[in-house]
Amino acid sequence: MQNEPLGSKILSGLTVKSLLAEYPNSFQVLDWEGNFISVTERFARFLEFQPKDIVGKSIVDFAHEDDKENTKYTFDSLGENPNIVNFENRLVTHSNEEVWIIWLLIPLRESKIILGFDRDVTIQKDISFEFLLQQQKYKSIFDNLPMGIAITDEKGKIVETNKTARTYFNIQDGELLNRTLNIRKYTLIQPNGNKIYPRNSSLMRALRHKEVIRNMEIGLIKEEKITWFDILATPIPLENFGLAVAFLDITQRRHAEEKIAYLAFFDQLTNLPNRNSLIDKLFPIFEEARRHGNLVGILAIDLDNFKIINDSRGHEFGDKIIKLVAYRIRESIRVYDLISRQGGDEFTVVLPDLSNERDAAVISESILDAMTHPFVIDGERIFVNISIGIALYPTDGKDSNTLLKNADSALNLAKSQGKNCYVFFTEELQTVVAERLEIENRMRIAIIENQFTLMYQPKIDLYTKKPVGVEALIRWRHPERGLISPNVFIPISEETGMIFAIGEWVIKSAIQTMRYWKDQGINDVSMAVNISTKQFKHERLISTIAENLKLFKVDPHDLEVELTESSVMENADAAVRTMQEIRKLGAKIAIDDFGTGYSSLGYLKKLPISSLKIDRSFVSEITSDKDSKTIIHAVSNLAHNLGLSVVAEGAETEEQVKLLAESGVDLIQGFYFAKPMSSEECLHFLKTELGISD
16 A cells, blocks of 8 residues: 555545546646646547546647647646646647647645646637637636635635635635634525524534535525525545535525425415315314314315406406405405415315314305405406305315315306305215216227217108208217217216317218218208307317318218307307308308297397207197297297298107197108118118108
């Protein structure tokens, strides 16, 4: 060990090792005479040598002939007066090219080594040596590291700092330091806000015990602001040296982390806790209730018809309402109740320590009462109603997800019962929810496995008694449960968004069937396709119809689109624009279930439609209810005056058909003439009725 070279002893020291590990491509290590002890891979590649070809040789050996003397003089001077030195010289690469290097030489007196930071300035020299010399002096890598560096002696006295550190601690250039790790000008704090006392600090312990510190965060309070640092401290096991401490400013990162934490757990609009924050708080609340035998109420709250307000007044106006609603809910509940915003116009309130469900009802009534007063926004009085669904722990569930889901189910029931009320979750509702969830899951499989099919029901002209059209009716052939009614799965498909895929499939399949029938000789028979409310609003509706008409080479006039009265009148102006686009394609439009919605007769004459379909509820009562017969007769007259045909669906008896004919109905669709049939069955029916031979 005594014969071990000085360079090996130095490189075995933790200081240089740490520096090399931390900055492997930053500096070269030379001895006092300028011989290379260690070089980086980068430096070796730069000179086009292997590191082993450089180590052991003098820097003078690689210097340009004109710079050898200057290079040797620099290192000789360093031996006599070991101070930090900047100098530049030209080195010659293996391919005999000249490269300009600016060196920052940092001599370490006790170890007799020199850290040489090199910077290639060849290009700058080529562009304008004099310009760069005047405009930019080479700045010390050490001084301009993006972190503060402080080096102490063995007693903790700070003996060296770089420019960044001097900025952090307000140290003037050239100022003689009389500071140690024990005596500080500024207060330091831990991440939890506790003050760091000098003699008990981690830095002093690291100095005493020669320990390495990584990823230690401290805050420096200066001018009433906190600057946060990530600290790296490395012992220097050389005589008279103690600790090298690096301070990396992480203030922006800390602020970003705090903002991210805020966004993760709080709603920006209302400053209320969000769903994540609420769920974190629920478990201890449930545990407390369990220990004391109390109930916990979960209120799912949703604004009624908020979308209409948002669409008509704009999101900024809607945001003002959300903030005011949040305030009123907060004022209507107990001090220790929790309120959170789930997103959109949905809120959740947690009611700890309830004695019975009546307590939850009382608070729900208080919230509903608070909404009876108008909101005044921008000088305008706005009335807002809410619906509330209530689930109770542990009656309706023993975990947060179950209770929140059950409260949502109760909320949906409240909305379906007329809104502006509260509803408790029940076992019966749980059965309905489970059934709905099962159907939803099976529907996704049904789409993939093509379990949906179309049935076709003819429309018969009452004058000729011949079929003039058919309506495509979707059915779900479940492999275990058989045929499932559209009344069951269509509403679910609309809520989940599956209606778009199903609706496009219906359009394509119906038009494809029409093409097949035409090839079999069926002409002048229209195909009616039902379009759901959501699909009617979808931007792809027009293109889907157009693409399939073109794909299967079907005359658009043979296609009829059936829309419900309610879907058209929900946004009449937008509906008219979409209907006009459909008519431009050449397709016809019928209003389905007419008489059950809320049509404006004034708007009816503006709609680009070709027929009205009277709802089956009027047809079924035509023989027993004079009002139904009167309504059908009035609708027929109205339609004919507007140039529209009238279709009655659901006719099942001869007497109904007779009365419908007397009332002026043009077409009949019902079991009396034909039930819904498969494609092949309907084709056979059409051929038979139209006298077309196979």
